[in-house]
Amino acid sequence: xxxxxxxxxxxxxxxxxxxxxxxxxxxxxxxxxxxxxxxxxxxxxxxxxxxxxxxxxxxxxxxxxxxxxxxxxxxxxxxxxxxxxxxxxxxxxxxxxxxxxxxxxxxxxxxxxxxxxxxxxxxxx
Numbered sequence: 001x002x003x004x005x006x007x008x009x010x011x012x013x014x015x016x017x018x019x020x021x022x023x024x025x026x027x028x029x030x031x032x033x034x035x036x037x038x039x040x041x042x043x044x045x046x047x048x049x050x051x052x053x054x055x056x057x058x059x060x061x062x063x064x065x066x067x068x069x070x071x072x073x074x075x076x077x078x079x080x081x082x083x084x085x086x087x088x089x090x091x092x093x094x095x096x097x098x099x100x101x102x103x104x105x106x107x108x109x110x111x112x113x114x115x116x117x118x119x120x121x122x123x124x125x
Contacts, residue, residue: 001025001026001114002024002025002026002028002029002032002098002100002113002114003024003025003026003114004022004023004024004025004096004097004098004114004115005022005023005116005117006020006021006022006094006095006096006116006117006118006119007020007021007022007023007119008020008021008119009094009121010120010121010122011122011123011124012086012121012122012123012124013123013124014086014087014088014124014125015085015086016086016123017082017083017084017085017086018083018086018121019080019081019082019083020036020080020081020083020094020096020119020121021078021079021080022034022036022078022079022080022081022096022116023076023077023078024077024078024079024114025077026077028100029074029077029098030053030074031053031100031103032053032098032099032100032103033050033051033052033053033098033099033102033103033104033105033106033111033112034050034051034070034072034079034096034097034098034099035047035048035049035050035051035096035097035098035099035105035106035107035109035112036048036049036050036070036079036081036094036095036097037094037095037109038090038092038093038094038095039092039093039095039118040089040091040092040093043092045095045109046061046063046092047059047061047107047108047109048060048061048064048068048081048094049061049064049068049069049070049081050105050106050107051070051071051072051079051105052103052104052105053103053104055071055072055074057104058070058105059105059106059107061107063089064083064090067083067084067085067086068081068082068083068084069081069082069084070082079096081094083121086121086123087123088123088124088125089123090121090123091121091122091123092120092121093118093119093120093121094118094119094120094121095115095116095117095118096115096116097109097112097114097115097116098112098113098114098115099111099112099113099114100113100114101113
């Protein structure tokens with residue numbers, strides 16, 4: 001079992017930055033692929049970014065490419081999402097997810113086994 005706790009959300013003006021963190025419990029974090037997804041009110045869950053177990057392979061959603069950066073620190077059991085040049089349309093609850101099924105990054109929510117509770121990100125115009 002893996003327990004994920006997100007932090008770092010908040011209110012920021014358009015053009016600003018935030019860094020989300022997701023700390024995982026357990027001793028096998030380094031073997032999990034990790035992902036970030038988001039869901040805005042009334043909208044479907046959207047893939048944001050994913051990183052493989054080694055941190056080498058990374059995928060981004062088209063809407064965040066060039067603005068967001070995912071990274072991981074296996075020694076700290078933590079994955080990060082650095083969000084720059086934020087836009088009002090980035091407003092959503094951001095969820096961290098871990099996959100014990102695949103070791104490479106995945107854009108598919110169904111391939112993730114564990115999810116955090118989410119952290120709210122609000123970008124004002």
